[in-house]
Amino acid sequence: MVRLPTIRALLTVAALILPPTVQADEPKPGLPALQRPFADLTPSAKVTLGKTADWVQLTPGAVWIGSTGPEALHHLDRKSGKLVASIALPGEACAGLTAGFGGIWVPLCGDHPALAQIDIKGNRLSNVLPIASAGAEGGIAASDDSIWMATDAEGSLARINPKTGKIRQIVKLTAGSFNPLFSDGIIWVTSIEHDLLTAVNAKSGRVIGTTPVGPKPRFLTAGAGAIWTLNQGDGSVTRVDIKSRRRIADIPLGLPGPGGDIAYGDGKVWVTMMEFPLTEIDADSNQPIAQWVGPGGDSLKVDGKRIWLTDYKAGSVSLLLP
Secondary structure, three states: OOOOOOHHHHHHHHHHHOOOOOOOOOOOOOOHHHEEEHHHOOOOEEEEOOOEEEEEEEEOOEEEEEEEOOOEEEEEEOOOOOEEEEEEOOOEEOOOOEEEOOEEEEEEEOOOOEEEEEEOOOOEEEEEEOOOOOOOOOOEEEOOOOEEEEOOOOOEEEEEOOOOOOEEEEEEOOOOEEEEEEEOOEEEEEEOOOOEEEEEEOOOOOEEEEEEOOOOEEEEEEEOOEEEEEEOOOOEEEEEEOOOOOEEEEEEOOOOOOOOEEEEEOOEEEEEEOOEEEEEEEOOOOEEEEEEEOOOOOOEEEEOOEEEEEEOOOOEEEEEOO
């Protein structure tokens, strides 16, 4: 889930700004001993949606994916993978998707940043709220009574009333807190600037505490009694116990860092980044099991043993059973 300059451009800039005795970081190799070609996985379904495909959300019977070229949200049948409907959006889906209160909630970037609401039953755009996300690669979450979204880089987490579309509360977090996740009555938010995971009581909006995690955490998932953060700074995953909020494991994956996504399902944690479409972690042992390499990847959701994985650059989504 990323828009990146080319590697050649990055290396050119690095060569200009680094002293001759200092070398730019070497590309991270992943986990060579566990790697296998991504081409070995044959999708049971694959759909091209646009120029790019990004962000995935599951609801009963449906899969929802954003795209550019066209700027749209696409509804796929969760069993067969067939395209059911495409809903035009008044901007680019740029900061995650969440489901709740009869809708899919889509932060939009562009000339007129806003928050779109898609009616699930009618497959239609039902509302556009004048509430802007903090920016691309942010996130959005739904709790039992609210929608939660970061609205600036200074740490403002907005709590939105889904019935009225009004902001009912602003929770102040550390700067760079962009990505919320609801689990076990708590809104968990990563701060990419301060390498923190913050816990917020979803009923009161009170900050419960913070936990240091790996460098530059962004995307996160919940499962096996833990919150798992994908750390863009070193391409690792940190495991935090939900009850104690203690950091209990750091799992090096050797991933390049920017972009990507993370999801839990069926005792496994799955990580994706472009060129490293899938990395599998056993949640019991906190050990990586396998890593698939090759073109593809960037966002995903896990449906039991089934994985919905986007290929950002190819504008497609695949249903995989690795």
